[in-house]
Amino acid sequence: MISFDRLDLNLLRIFDAVMEERSVLRASQRLHLSQSAVSHALARLRESVGEDLFIRTSNGMKPTDFALEISVPLHAALQSMNSTLSRASPPFQPGSMRKTFVIAANDYVSAILLPHFNRTLSQIAPGIDLVIRPSTRLDLAEQIDLRRIDLAIGTFSSIPERLHSQLLMQQDEVLICSAGHPLAAEEITIGDVANYPLAVVSLGGEEDGAVSGFILERGLARQSEMYDRKALDQALQQAGLQIRGQMTIPHFLAIPSLLENSELMAIVPRPLAKVFSRTYSLAIQELPYPVTTQRLDIVWHSHNDLDAAHCWLRSQLCETVRHIQAIPESAGNAEQE
Template identity: 80%
Template sequence: MISFDRLDLNLLRIFDAVMEERSVLRASQRLHLSQSAVSHALSRLRESVGEDLFIRTSNGVRPTDFAMEISHPLRAALQSMHGALSRAASPFQPGSISKTFVIAANDYVSAILLPRLNHMLSRSAPGIDLVIRPSTRLDLAEQIDLRRIDIAIGTFSSIPERLHSQLLMQQDEVLICRNGHPIMAGKMSMAAMATYPLAVVSLGGEEDGAVSGFILERGLARQSEMYDRPALEQALLQADVQIRSQMTIPHFLAIPSLLENSELVAIVPRPLATVFARTYPLAILPLPYPVGLQRLDLVWHSHNDLDPAHCWLRAQLCEAAGADIVRKMQA
């Protein structure tokens, strides 16, 4: 029988970290403890509960069935305590606090979201600093786990239980080209589109472990193909045509200069096309095949669910998207 009154709650926090990391080393780094301190804490907890918790493997540690059984209720309890103490000890006041948030986003998201967000923060929270890191890094999930990234923004096909998500916005795709491009002279069709070289953006590929356009890392599957590749390939197959040539690039913001004085056309998200067309002499055309709406989500660690500052940041991001981006999509 476990005596809860005599149980050191710090042991539960260490257990939760090792459960997430599946590694004593990574858990010790996250908790700013030595490996021996973490190992000793696990031994104390094992003695207290009378059950084995982890089994050492060549890649770290594997939780036992007992550890899996208790992990979810313990994590929920820790999150509840963290949220209660955060609200009671330091209510978040954005107008008078100095804090830095780290957001992972690609150049497209940065271009359409940050101007509006920066304007909002400069008025309501001048002491808030933002650090934007590339969401293309292969250790994105690990960076969220280690609390080095507060929020990641992108398109994800799989999100592990330890991470939570929220819809930021939805978008579709369009074709863009320079004003006066020959494609504008006739009716848009797959045959017409296939006549000209095409530029698309890919943030990774099969060489980086991508499967069906997504890269899986530690349970988080993030999009690598930044356009609806299956829809394009299906449309080409049905029309029995092939793209003359294709240029695949890693950055959206290189596209306008590529289109200038060339026959290139490009597939981009509609909000970005609207931003480009305000600055560059570009035309926005509908694609000659159906494309579905694509989600952009916020992803964060579940430990931050109830954190007042984190809740506020998520609300600001959604407000920036709703107030500015949705209006651009409807323009």
């Protein structure tokens, strides 16, 4: 029988981390311990409970039936203790907090959110710093698991249970072109889309493991093709047309320069088109076929659910989106004031 009074609770934290990571290396990185320390801790816990816990395989640490049986209640107990201590901690005071948040986002999200969000931070939380990492990195899910990224912003088709999410905004897409384009003042048809060269953004191709426009890593499937390719392909197929030419680029912010004095057109999210049109001489056109409205979500690790600073960060991002959506298209540079 296990003597709970003599059990080192730190061993349970290490067990929980290895259960989630299925790797001694990743668990050690997450806990800021050496691999040998994690291995010794598992050995001590195995001796304490009198049962084998993991089997080393070529694919990582495979939990035994006993480990699977105890993992869920132990994880819940650790979460409960963490929640209790979080509630007992002093309330979060953004005005006096010194903290750095690491956010994964692409250039589109950065362009529409960061200008206003940075102004908000400078006014109510001047001691908070932001580090923006590219959401295109192939180890995004692992970086969230290791707590090296506080949250990621993007479009996801599947999110594993250990990660939680919140809707930030919904968006559709439009066609943009130079104000001097032959079709700038015309209603666009699917024939026009086929007859003029088109620019689209893809953040990761098939060589990076993309399937149906999404890259799957450790249970997290994130968008790689930043437009509704399926809808475009169906519309062209139904019309019996093919695109004259297509330029695929890995980021959005090059698009306005590409469109200048060119017949090139581009498909971009509507919020970004509004941002571009305030700075560049562009025309925004509705697409001549129906597209799927997409979610832009915030994703974070469940361990940060009740962290006061993380809760504040997520709420401020949502408030920023509400402010941006309230700005009329004709407001020009009013949002900068």
